[in-house]
Amino acid sequence: MNLKRVGNQTVVFANPPVILSSYSVVGPMEAQGPLGKTFDKVWPDNINGEKSWEIAESKLLQEAMQGAIDQAGVPNDQIDFMLAGDLLNQIISSNFAARKLGLPFIGLYGACSTMALGMAVGSMLIDGGFARHVLVGVSSHHDTAERQYRLPTEQGGQRSLSAQWTVTGAGAVILGQSGAGPRIPAVTLGRVLDYGETDAGNMGAAMAPAIADTILNHLQDLQRQPTDYNLIASGDLGSVGANLTREVMQRSGTPLGPEYTDCGLLVYDQKQDVHAGGSGCGCSAVVFAGSIMQRLKAGELKRVLLIGSGALHSPTSSLQGESIPGIGHAVVIEA
Amino acid sequence: MFEMVVSAFLVGGVLCVLGQLLMDLTKPSFTPAHVLVTFVTGGAILGALGWYKPLVDIGGAGATIPLSGFGYTLAKGAIEGVSQRGFIGIFSGGVEAAAVGIAAAVLFGYLVSVTFNPKG
């Protein structure tokens, strides 16, 4: 059998799956950021009349997924899988959105890397011949994440300067076998690296080694250089993690040039007082579904490497003093 | 009376700076909860040694409003409890002296939590 696996960690597709549509829904703060105009839908506030923040997050995801389905114009009975994930315990935002959508559902947990993980797994399902269309979506919500992972939002005190701000937003895409749209020719799934960072207020530093590891393996597997990409975007490392990634890549003999950036740096303005930048599943999802997809379709970007970054800790493991394992999943997207 | 306001400002300010240094110079896992626990315990120990009372005499509210003042009240209460009631005062003195503060915290905390909704 003709193996599609190349090198150590990369899968190259025989018939690259197509991204038929993408849809993003965000909260007001994200809409005020530099990418505000690229999002499909903006909520007036973070709760939008729902009875709890958790239900609101689930609604965000549901709206993003429905938006992607409507835009692709694919009937529900031709969507064979729904892949979704979020940050809440037992991924309830995704479970509750799946309850509404009624599609065969695979729940994923890759922390903030889940969008890239979902696109990678979805592409494999399609190229493997297991599905005609796959719906992929993820969400995060500032207030649900704060109270699960950190402190109550009304508690006075200072966030550390390396802390990031969880994006309130959801992004979704429909992947298909054929049609018009950017394609996914290859994906590189990452391994878990832990270089000993214990501060949950510095997740960028916890994830950077895993991101650099995935980029190095991806480039070696496909015999490529960073400059073969118009854009290399990590998911949500923020300023501290992005600087560390550059430094680590430099020391590993593969320096990253101006093509490298981080979705956590793109989504907010420095003036928005978010400290190191954005984070959360929604961060890379809305930046990809909005800005990056539009630039691909406009022909401004030819080849993009999106590396979802995840910090795989829990509030319990942090209280017990465990260091934070990180992971990175890379997806190649070509116009 | 006005001098007391000034010295309350100074003493209270200094105690808060101590709290800030405690947070900024320790690991990030040292949270506001740890600061509050440190202050209440520290105030109780200093109170027992008789070292906190001078601060209350000079600073007034500057020493009683910070949470170390709550610890001081607890320790002072325990000592007075023992002098007045002997053995049983060990257990009743502290909580009795701090009863108004505890009751206020529970009542107002509950009422406000039930009345308002979080803004996020």
Add this chain to the structure above:
Amino acid sequence: MPNQNLRPPTIAVTPKDYQDLAKKLTPKPTIVRNSFWAFMVGGTICALGQVIINLFAAAGLGRQEASTAATALMILLGALLTGIGVYDEIGKYAGAGSIVPVTGFANSIVSPALEFKREGYVLGVGARLFTVAGPVLVFGITTSIVVGMVYYLWH
């Protein structure tokens, strides 16, 4: 610390070097500015407390009663400011200046309870009131009992 033996290629940085690098590239808290604001805000809260004590004393309360009543009033103030969503904005600048005073204690009581209202009045509000206040009472009361015991044995 769990560093694996990774198949190459992987990053050419050891965990030790990485931790040094991470420390270097992570911004430090602005201690002088934080301390300044902690001093100003914390001092102001305490000065306000003293004004209230003075008013209670002028109304005829004894020194001890005036102080106790002022503390209770400050707790109410801290709780209300948390309820209307102002206290966390103060805390952003004031840091310990808004944590150490008893208003910060009130904030630590109300802020979790407020958010967990949707989980019910018993296991939500009731239980969460004591997320931070619980440890404070445990350590405070335990210390006072130890103090009382030592004092009892001493005399």
